Amino acid sequence: MQPYWIRRANAGDLPALFLAEGGETEGLREYLRRHLNWQAEGTCAFLIALADDGRAAGRLFVLFDDSMPPDYQTVLPSLADLLVYPPFRRQGVAGALLAAGEWEAFARSERIFLTVEAGETLAFARSLYEKHGFAAVKSRGEDPVCMIKTRNTL
DSSP states (O other): OOOEEEEEOOGGGHHHHHHHTTSOOHHHHHHHHHHHHHHHHTSEEEEEEEETTSOEEEEEEEEEEEEETTTSOEEEEEEEEEEEOGGGTTTTHHHHHHHHHHHHHHTTOSEEEEEEOSSTTHHHHHHHHHHTTOEEEEOOTTSOEEEEEEGGGO
């Protein structure tokens, strides 16, 4: 098991993220920079898991004021785009990123949410989030599954 640590990302982390993602593309560069900008503005936390050798192990975004499905009228912090890179899977990185993201989100609200997109990883993702205390509140066909957690389920 490779040791890793989690902190807020900065622009200096972009090369490690590009390498972990298989290369730098304009779309990826803009996507990550947008989240870095939101972090600088105080509307987002961009968390990165780094291995001791400097490789990116994973990432997670915490959006402090996001609109929750299905009606998009409820605004709560959300955890978004949890990604653990293949060499670091099944080593606790996802759980550690979730815990760090929850810490950021629960500093702002008693409830937080995330959505799980339909696809081949849906069952695995739901299982992971349920193990961490999230409960599904919406599931309809191909729609994203909304999962919510309250502070008392930590």
